[in-house]
Amino acid sequence: MASSSSLVSSPTPTPTAAASVPSIVRGxxxxxxIETPLSSLVEDCAYRFGNRTAVCVPWQNINLSYRTLAERSRMMAKLLLGAGLKYGNIIGIMAGNRYEYIETFLAGGRIGCPVVLMNNMFSPSELEHAMGRVNVSVLVIASNIGPRNMEEHIKCALSRPDGPRHVVVLGDDKNWGSDRACHYDSFFADANAKATDMELAAAESRVVVNDILNLQFTSGTTGRPKAACLTHxxxxxxxxxxxxxxxxxxxxxxxxxxxxxxxxxxxxxxxxxxxxxxxxxxxxxxxxxxxxxxxxxxxxxxxxxxxxxxxxxxxxxxxxxxxxxxxxxxxxxxxxxxxxxxxxxxxxxxxxxxxxxxxxxxxxxxxxxxxxxxxxxxxxxxxxxxxxxxxxxxxxxxxxxxxxxxxxxxxxxxxxxxxxxxxxxWHDEEKTRDxxxxxxxxxxxxxxxxxxxxxxxxxxxxxxxIKDLIIRGGENISPSEIEGRLLEHPLIGESCVVGLEDKKYGEAVACFLKASDETQGCRPSDVELRSWVSKTLGRHKEPKHVFWVGDEGVGNDLIKTASGKYQKHLIRALGNGLLKKSSPPSAKL
The missing domain is CATH 3.40.50.12780 (ANL, N-terminal domain)
Structure with missing residues (x-):
């Protein structure tokens, strides 16, 4: 399961007069x-907002109006139909924040082709696994995502005999030596390959509001990601x-x-x-x-x-x-x-x-x-x-x-x-039932x-x-309230709290910290940190282990997903590994 979209550092609740009222709310x-699919929204917005800018991409020097975006998504949808895509076929995309991403997403939604969004941090093998898992028919992929070169990912996609029928590359017009590969601009400009207006209208008419529009891989902060099926x-x-x-x-x-x-x-x-x-x-x-x-x-x-x-x-x-x-x-x-x-x-x-x-x-x-x-x-x-x-x-x-x-x-x-x-x-009833x-x-x-x-x-x-709760001597400890307290310290810029293996208590509180930039790397001592935490929280919530970004073995940043969430399962594994390295070897029997 993906970690939540937002965790607010919260105080421990105090009993109220409403303590007997059940915790259930109804919006x-x-x-x-909205009970119409994406294509209706695109056309309605084009009509209502016309020449107003819908998408501005300064780093690409691109401004697309609502009307232009509707026209280009319509054209892309025709080209995808002309390339042989049918209702229900999957379109994959792996790219940074760019206008082609949005055009592809809107086009897929128009014709009933779910769009699977690939995590930008996927390795070539992870991309290969994801494509096979959802059976991607067309992959739209950038030649570079930020400073990262995607050549190996593109080669991986092209090397699979059962891989995507078309690999459309953004940014680089390199010849990939395969008739399955082409550049986005070339694909978009091929007027002879597009479907007719009538064929597009027929494809759009099949799409209903409860169809899958988007396959989202969960963020993977607690383990291997799964593909969530989200509808229009x-x-x-x-x-x-x-x-x-x-x-x-x-x-x-x-x-x-x-x-x-x-x-x-x-x-x-x-x-x-x-x-x-x-x-x-x-x-x-x-x-x-x-x-x-x-x-x-x-x-x-x-x-x-x-x-x-x-x-x-x-x-x-x-x-x-x-x-x-x-x-x-x-x-x-x-x-x-x-x-x-x-x-x-x-x-x-x-x-x-x-x-x-x-x-x-x-x-x-x-x-x-x-x-x-x-x-x-x-x-x-x-x-x-x-x-x-x-x-x-x-x-x-x-x-x-x-x-x-x-x-x-x-x-x-x-x-x-x-x-x-x-x-x-996606195709995982057991995990869904869980x-x-x-x-x-x-x-x-x-x-x-x-x-x-x-x-x-x-x-x-x-x-x-719940999976991040630290169980110390049978007592549940919430990492988020400790993280919130640590972030109140003027010398701390980031904090991530996890439970590490402990022989006496089962788990011990550990914090991974990044110094506040404005303090030029000054750090409080471990004793000061523990005192700081216990001033407002119980002593059992004091961090037993303190690690700082930049120290040997910790790395130069806290481990995060590509969307900026702390990957606590990996941070926990790192901490346990560091503890093992610092512990004296056990005597051999």
């Missing part, structure tokens, strides 16, 4: 859901509600550094902007703090999106190069999601980046991805410390290990239901794997991943 049903109904409605929470309109400009291969970039970024007639800016191929800041200033951005590590990087750059960048004056809102969002970080963003109403969104890949979101009208306390309330047409409950609903204020597993839930994992269960009323619930609770006003709080 409003007043708002009407899932992600178009999720995008509509996320954009509504940000109050997006045709005068807004949204900067979207998160990758398009993740639900954050594609749904919360592009589609949320697109539905509401806003302009979306893709500042760079892969995340670049400098280009993101420049895009905010140059394009007069009104909404900025990012995972916490992206905001950390921008804050570090602004501190390093004080005076180089003008203050932000146009950004009125945005989204922080994708990983733990500590209240301390929210406060810093408000004060130092001048973003008055940054929202928190919570969910998971399997739920399209957002199920809870804060509101611009919420108090600062709610925006900083909660995940907000459920979306319309969405339900949530908190249950114990036996599946029984807990009272308000008690911690348990967060479960969600409603329109955002995936169809299931996480999606029907209750006695026939309602299907997604078990998120996140621990949290609801308050009496319906706001959600996430206290950690």
């Amino acid at each position: 409003t049903r007043v708002v009407q859901l 109904r899932n992600i178009l409605n999720d995008a509509m509600f996320v954009g509504a929470a940000m109050k997006l309109t045709p005068v807004d400009v949204v900067s979207c550094p998160p990758p398009l291969f993740h639900c954050f970039g594609l749904v919360m970024g592009f589609l949320a902007s697109f539905y509401h007639g806003s302009s979306i800016v893709l500042p760079s191929d892969t995340f670049n703090a400098e280009k993101t800041i420049e895009s905010v200033l140059r394009e007069r951005v009104t909404a900025l999106l990012g995972v916490p590590t992206m905001f950390f990087a921008q804050l570090e750059l602004l501190d390093k190069q004080k005076g180089r960048f003008a203050p932000f004056t146009t950004v009125r809102t945005g989204l922080a999601a994708g990983a733990q969002v500590p209240a301390q970080l929210m406060n810093i963003i408000l004060k130092r980046m001048n973003i008055p109403s940054l929202l928190i969104a919570y969910g998971m890949t399997e739920t399209s991805p957002v199920t809870f979101i804060t509101a611009i009208e919420d108090t600062e306390e709610k925006r900083f410390n909660t995940i907000g309330r459920v979306l319309p047409h969405t339900d949530a409950k908190v249950v114990n290990s036996r599946g029984r609903i807990l009272p308000i204020g008690q911690r348990g597993e967060i479960c969600t239901a409603g329109f955002p839930l995936q169809r299931g994992y 996480v999606m269960h029907e209750d006695e009323h026939g309602v299907r619930w997604m078990h998120t794997g996140d621990e949290g609770y609801l308050d009496a006003d319906g706001y959600g709080y996430v206290t950690g991943r």
Whole structure:
């Protein structure tokens, strides 16, 4: 299961008068859901927003209006049909944030060909496995993603006899020595290969709102990724509600550094902007703090999106190069999601980046991805410390290990239901049954794997991943509250807390830290850190082991997915390995 889209560092709940009230909430049903497929939305937006800029890609020197994007997606759809694609065939794409990515996604959606988004960090063998797993018919792949050369990936795709029928390469017009390979511009310009308007209309007429639009590989923060099947109904409605929470309109400009291969970039970024007639800016191929800041200033951005590590990087750059960048004056809102969002970080963003109403969104890949979101009208306390309330047409409950609903204020597993839930994992009924269960009323619930609770006003709080909980001497410890406390220390820029093997207690608290850039690498001692944690948390939550980025064996950064989430299973393995290296060898018998 993917880790949640946002974990807010939350206080331990205190009993309230509502303690006997069950932890179950139901989103409003007043708002009407979208019940038409993507092609209808594309044409409707082209009609309503016409020549307004839909997509701005400064690093490619590209601006596409709503009308032009509709025309180009229509052309690409005809070319895919002309290349032999049929309803249900799979299109794969592996690329950075670029305009061709969006054209390909829209084109596939038009003709009923699900688009599988490949993680930009896949190795050639991982790409090969993913293509085989979902049987990709056409692969659109960039020759370079950021500084990374993709030649081996392209060769791998072309070497499979049962691989994609067509490999369409972005960026490089190299001759790949195969009649299955061509450059995107050549593919797009081949007018003789396209289907007719009548054939396109026939293909579009087959597509219904509950068809799979998007195959999203889960982020892999807890293990091997699975392919979540998301429908037109899932992600178009999720995008509509996320954009509504940000109050997006045709005068807004949204900067979207998160990758398009993740639900954050594609749904919360592009589609949320697109539905509401806003302009979306893709500042760079892969995340670049400098280009993101420049895009905010140059394009007069009104909404900025990012995972916490992206905001950390921008804050570090602004501190390093004080005076180089003008203050932000146009950004009125945005989204922080994708990983733990500590209240301390929210406060810093408000004060130092001048973003008055940054929202928190919570969910998971399997739920399209957002199920809870804060509101611009919420108090600062709610925006900083909660995940907000459920979306319309969405339900949530908190249950114990036996599946029984807990009272308000008690911690348990967060479960969600409603329109955002995936169809299931691609060709994996067993894994689907593991996480999606029907209750006695026939309602299907997604078990998120996140621990949290609801308050009496319906706001959600996430206290950690159930699998990430540290079990020390039989006591459950939430890493997120320790991470939040560590991030309040002025010398700490990033923190990741995991449980490492311990002979006495089973697991011991360990923290991996990155020094705050503005302190020029100064570090508190281990004793100081433990004292800092125990001032507000119990002594059993003090980190026994402290590791710093840059030290021998730790590496130059905390291990993250391509979308910026900490890969805790790998960080845990690294920590256990470092402990074994530092321990004296056992005496041989």
